[in-house]
Amino acid sequence: MIIMPIYVVGAGPWDPELITLKAIKILRNADIVYYGSLVNEEIIKMYAPRAQKIYMGHVRGEDHNKFVKQALELAREGLNVVFLKNGDPAIFGRGIEICKEAISNGIPCEVVPGVSSFTAAVAKYLIDLKGVVVLMAYPNIDYNISADTKVIFMGTKIINELITKLRNDEEAVIVSRLTYPDEEVVTLSKDHDPNIDVKPPALVIIRRRGGYEGGE
Amino acid sequence: MIIMPIYVVGAGPWDPELITLKAIKILRNADIVYYGSLVNEEIIKMYAPRAQKIYMGHVRGEDHNKFVKQALELAREGLNVVFLKNGDPAIFGRGIEICKEAISNGIPCEVVPGVSSFTAAVAKYLIDLKGVVVLMAYPNIDYNISADTKVIFMGTKIINELITKLRNDEEAVIVSRLTYPDEEVVTLSKDHDPNIDVKPPALVIIRRRGGYEGGE
Known part of the structure; x- marks a missing residue:
């Protein structure tokens, strides 16, 4: 089984026109999209209609880690996993943390920047x-x-x-x-x-x- | 003659995949694109191939103001004028300054945010x-x-x-x-x-x- 890279993608603010081409390209290939309470679900419907949507809500700490652990398993099984974050995932968004965790577990990961709110x-x-x-x-x-x-x-x-x-x-x-x-x-x-x-x-x-x- | 709004648009960093959908939509309608030394010209070629390209170089102060003054005239004549800025035009990019100048001259103006470098x-x-x-x-x-x-x-x-x-x-x-x-x-x-x-x-x-x- 080929391990797939995980992408942590910035969706920009609520307005779906402020998403990047790169984010759209990655969403189109997604099998699983994890998203939090601030993400505009219209974006997932538009660009990843066949992906499984996993809502993380206002998740923090241990609960967040559980989702990340689950995501690493799915990537290891060959699925395209995307974490979709509001705004820019590098600004107080834990996106970089997720990628560090993935990489330290031998799974490639990339943070795709977005328009910050x-x-x-x-x-x-x-x-x-x-x-x-x-x-x-x-x-x-x-x-x-x-x-x-x-x-x-x-x-x-x-x-x-x-x-x-x-x-x-x-x-x-x-x-x-x-x-x-x-x-x-x-x-x-x-x-x-x-x-x-x-x-x-x-x-x-x-x-x-x-x-x-x-x-x- | 209808006065057209001026757009100050963030192109994101050099990578053309990091541009937003909104930026592309605006570039496609552009008659004139002003751009500085940091903008990837490939982006203008791809999304505004028929627009007139006006290179501003490393322009500052009075020279910058001349370009803005010229742009205001063109918008007043009914042309679609775009200032294309590297990264996000709100971060030390003078984009907001341009729009304030336009608005104080009775010309609508919008800053379209981009992915910051x-x-x-x-x-x-x-x-x-x-x-x-x-x-x-x-x-x-x-x-x-x-x-x-x-x-x-x-x-x-x-x-x-x-x-x-x-x-x-x-x-x-x-x-x-x-x-x-x-x-x-x-x-x-x-x-x-x-x-x-x-x-x-x-x-x-x-x-x-x-x-x-x-x-x-």
């Missing part, structure tokens, strides 16, 4: 990324880092804290459910009531005050 | 992005920022300085000409001779020591 958000709302840009993901938040732009991933739970810790000259652009039909964007400064209702997934982009200019 | 590099060499990630572009380098991973764009000229300023527990992965046929990658620590020959474009990824594991 954070650049899709700043593109859509024309938010200049100037000077030094910091990316952080909950729970690894460092409030002391000084930068022109700070992007916080997976921060829905700590919106309240993020807003109250804004400096006087900063504002936070919160982009919720980017490219979904119910996308919402709001700009808040320190003075605002932080008890707002933000649906996940959301990005928080903190930058010097100045407002955003819509591109649409 | 930095995530393509960390995907290919399985470099974990953990904790806090900092993005900087020459000349806006802040050597004092502490982070788990620092990514420096356009730093070819200051490789020497970057290497000598590494901390003892850090190493720099330098990825030159990502996905070009003559791609090169090298891992250096503080002790190495910094006088190496690195061809642009190059990314410098600084992280805690540990080596990279190739995914290919």
